Amino acid sequence: MDPDEFHKREVSYIKNPNDDPEIVKAIDSFKAMSTYIAGDYEDGSAFDKLNAHLEEIESHYQSKERNRLFYLALPPSVFIPVAKNLKEHCYIPKNGINRVIIEKPFGSDLDSARELLGSVKQYWTEDETFRIDHYLGKEMVKNLLVLRFANVALGAAWDKNSISNVQITFKEPFGTEGRGGYFDEFGIIRDILQNHLLQVLSILTMERPVSFAAEDIRDEKVKVLRCIPPIERDDTLLGQYVAANGKPGYLDDDTVPRNSVCPTFAATTLWINNPRWEGVPFIMKAGKALNEAKVEVRIQFKDVTQGIFKDIARNELVIRIQPSEAVYMKLNAKTPGLYTRAMPIEMDLTYKRRFTDAKIPEAYEALILDALKGDHSNFVRHDELDVAWKIFTPILHWIDGKAGARPRPVSYPYGSRGPKELDPFVTKYGFKRASEGYVWPVASLASL
Numbered sequence: 001m002d003p004d005e006f007h008k009r010e011v012s013y014i015k016n017p018n019d020d021p022e023i024v025k026a027i028d029s030f031k032a033m034s035t036y037i038a039g040d041y042e043d044g045s046a047f048d049k050l051n052a053h054l055e056e057i058e059s060h061y062q063s064k065e066r067n068r069l070f071y072l073a074l075p076p077s078v079f080i081p082v083a084k085n086l087k088e089h090c091y092i093p094k095n096g097i098n099r100v101i102i103e104k105p106f107g108s109d110l111d112s113a114r115e116l117l118g119s120v121k122q123y124w125t126e127d128e129t130f131r132i133d134h135y136l137g138k139e140m141v142k143n144l145l146v147l148r149f150a151n152v153a154l155g156a157a158w159d160k161n162s163i164s165n166v167q168i169t170f171k172e173p174f175g176t177e178g179r180g181g182y183f184d185e186f187g188i189i190r191d192i193l194q195n196h197l198l199q200v201l202s203i204l205t206m207e208r209p210v211s212f213a214a215e216d217i218r219d220e221k222v223k224v225l226r227c228i229p230p231i232e233r234d235d236t237l238l239g240q241y242v243a244a245n246g247k248p249g250y251l252d253d254d255t256v257p258r259n260s261v262c263p264t265f266a267a268t269t270l271w272i273n274n275p276r277w278e279g280v281p282f283i284m285k286a287g288k289a290l291n292e293a294k295v296e297v298r299i300q301f302k303d304v305t306q307g308i309f310k311d312i313a314r315n316e317l318v319i320r321i322q323p324s325e326a327v328y329m330k331l332n333a334k335t336p337g338l339y340t341r342a343m344p345i346e347m348d349l350t351y352k353r354r355f356t357d358a359k360i361p362e363a364y365e366a367l368i369l370d371a372l373k374g375d376h377s378n379f380v381r382h383d384e385l386d387v388a389w390k391i392f393t394p395i396l397h398w399i400d401g402k403a404g405a406r407p408r409p410v411s412y413p414y415g416s417r418g419p420k421e422l423d424p425f426v427t428k429y430g431f432k433r434a435s436e437g438y439v440w441p442v443a444s445l446a447s448l
């Protein structure tokens with residue numbers, strides 16, 4: 001492929017470059033040459049092909065000085081050699097800026113992540129390295145910082161005194177669909193919880209950063225993550241989907257090893273040992289082949305003290321990351337009319353209705369632009385990764401069978417909400433379904 005094609009492919013992530021002079025400047029200052037997608041190199045000849053590519057790029061750009069951004073989405077086996085080759089063949093040593101965006105997996109446990117980090121560091125400095133977690137580019141994840149720190153009302157209730165429990169949920173309505181071979185090595189915890197959901201959790205719970213500077217934000221994220229002890233087995237529920245509703249089970253995927261006990265669903269509760277969050281359960285749950293596509297944060301506030309109101313619904317703040325971004329707060333209000341009766345209502349910010357002409361950027365679009373600008377705020381720092389692996393490694397080793405027999409996930413039908421054990425699991429941590437009897441939108445009061 002003509003190396004200029006790489007640039008086009010990279011820039012094509014940014015949908016409307018001409019809308020904003022800053023974006024045009026950032027793109028012009030970089031000729032991002034290389035988008036290595038894992039799929040391009042998945043066969044055995046991966047390394048040879050990459051070498052050929054690098055030579056091609058090298059000869060094409062030899063005489064031209066330009067800044068360079070490399071995007072590496074590669075299987076671990078070729079990752080380090082490529083990082084090394086890029087440094088040796090394509091690096092601009094003088095008067096140029098070199099940056100490398102790296103995709104997960106960043107290792108598979110604490111030791112392997114440290115080894116990987118160490119190897120990359122031999123060639124690329126922390127300043128040049130952009131570890132991407134595309135959840136950090138999602139509009140609603142970026143909004144967390146503003147919601148939390150630009151609203152005194154929310155800030156005042158953001159702690160153990162007001163909050164009973166928090167759920168961070170990822171649901172996908174499809175299974176591995178022939179990609180089970182890849183998935184089976186990782187499982188749902190490495191695929192979703194250890195990175196995407198933990199990133200959401202850290203922004204949700206960190207203290208206010210001194211400024212919007214990347215290091216100030218990342219310092220606060222690391223600080224709160226360091227307060228989280230490794231996940232306990234008793235705080236974990238693992239599931240695997242089975243055939244139902246005419247859809248195949250996980251083990252029916254030909255690329256999945258027979259009798260695999262890889263979890264395709266996990267719910268796990270994290271605890272934050274600091275004065276703000278002590279005792280508040282943070283339940284992360286993620287699964288494939290579930291009943292819907294949804295990623296949300298559900299913050300459930302405590303019950304009102306008994307007295308004038310009994311059996312009243314709890315307040316809940318829902319931050320829906322996708323699909324259809326929304327923030328809604330469930331409150332109680334008087335039903336209109338002559339009598340005083342409380343009913344749950346919602347204060348609703350649905351983006352499509354409120355921001356009718358807004359263009360919400362794709363996560364990758366926003367992040368690649370950040371990398372072009374050299375802004376690390378929404379990329380994962382090395383110590384953040386280290387502490388994330390500290391939290392998850394013991395439970396992963398248990399699941400991998402490194403601490404005795406491998407745990408067997410409970411089964412759940414394709415297209416369901418998850419294992420039947422899920423509702424007792426979340427109830428154990430104080431979750432009470434606030435929506436029982438909740439009608440939205442309310443068409444008629446008489447129906448209530």
Ligand SMILES: NC(=O)C1=CN([C@@H]2O[C@H](COP(=O)(O)OP(=O)(O)OC[C@H]3O[C@@H](n4cnc5c(N)ncnc54)[C@H](OP(=O)(O)O)[C@@H]3O)[C@@H](O)[C@H]2O)C=CC1
Nearest residue numbers: 169298318326328346348349350417423433435438439440
């Ligand atoms: N802006 C908007 O679009 C707004 C929409 N609404 C709508 O109002 C309705 C109520 O809102 P909301 O509370 O968010 O949604 P739900 O009533 O679907 O409640 C969601 C919560 O209850 C759990 N849950 C769902 N079904 C069951 C079940 N059968 N048994 C036990 N637990 C269950 C879910 O768990 P899990 O996630 O694990 O399935 C989740 O924690 C929804 O239809 C929502 O779309 C309300 C306000 C604003």
Ligand SMILES: O=C1O[C@H](COP(=O)(O)O)[C@@H](O)[C@H](O)[C@H]1O
Nearest residue numbers: 134135172191192196295322363
């Ligand atoms: O990183 C991953 O994320 C996707 C889900 O991303 P989203 O932007 O569609 O929410 C998931 O399907 C994939 O398994 C995982 O590797």
